[in-house]
Amino acid sequence: VVETGETGSEPLPVGMVGLGNMGSALAANLVESGRSVVAYDSAGPGRAPQSISEVGSLAEVVRQSGVVVMSLPDGIASEEVARAILGVSDRRTSLVLDTSTIGVRAAERIGMLLEQDGVEYVDAPVSGGVAGARARTLMVMFAGTALACARATPVLAALSDRRRRVGDRPGMAQALKLANNFLSATALAATSEAVSFGCSVGIEMETMLEVLNMSSGQSAATTDKFPNQIANGRYGAGFTNTLMSKDVGLYLRAAEEQGTSSVMGRVTADVWGEFATKEPGADFTRIFPFVEGS
């Protein structure tokens, strides 16, 4: 039996790779749940919340942790880290949980790569933003073998209070996450157009949101993004347009590969692609001024 750190009286530290907007919030949740955390980010030290031991290399994380949680920008980064994990001969890591949005094919590939070398893999993307991560309302959708998911459960429980196993193989949770972000991206872009139209007629934004939230046009765009990030000019959701454009692009490619309808997917991908090209790295809630000005 490979030591996982999930049994016995002294669990091994959990490894955290990627300490960006989402990764640092997830690392903080692990610590608050009583886990010790060893963390690494290729951008250098100083990104982890207090009480997390940051190490200078991925190899060090892999030597100390039974379970590694990844929060990385895309499939290229996740695959690079997965290969580097396998390159550490004296590794303790035998289970990898990938919370990144990387697409279906990347999760399938990384799952096979790791499993060939005896490292289990759980595809575990998240939805609900940095605010949701802090509030522990982040939805963690995960997929993998029954054994891998059972072993992942204590760490998933430390990450968030909302979790659901959605399939038995890596890639299935990515498919659901891509469908979710396609819906979220479409609703936010469409709501930006609708609010811009209403305001041009002379209706106050606040009035529009109040009425929409009691009508059939309601969505997370009208209940959360507009009131909490756009109407107050905050624009600080902590998720970039570059990442949203990546997600919608991944959705579109996956839908095309499956042969399902992608008419709306193309329109949404175009809008977000244009926005991310014009203002790379902007908070994704700035889609409203972008749509309003175009």
Ligand code: NAD
């Ligand atoms: P981010 O760009 O803020 O953070 C990514 C971090 O990964 C950076 O600190 C970067 O230095 C690090 N990194 C990149 N390559 C690395 C490597 N090879 N080794 C170690 N570290 C590396 O992105 P984020 O907003 O934190 O998102 C992370 C993932 O979570 C993405 O896949 C994103 O789509 C997903 N996600 C984010 C949110 C959100 O609200 N921010 C919500 C849901 C899902």
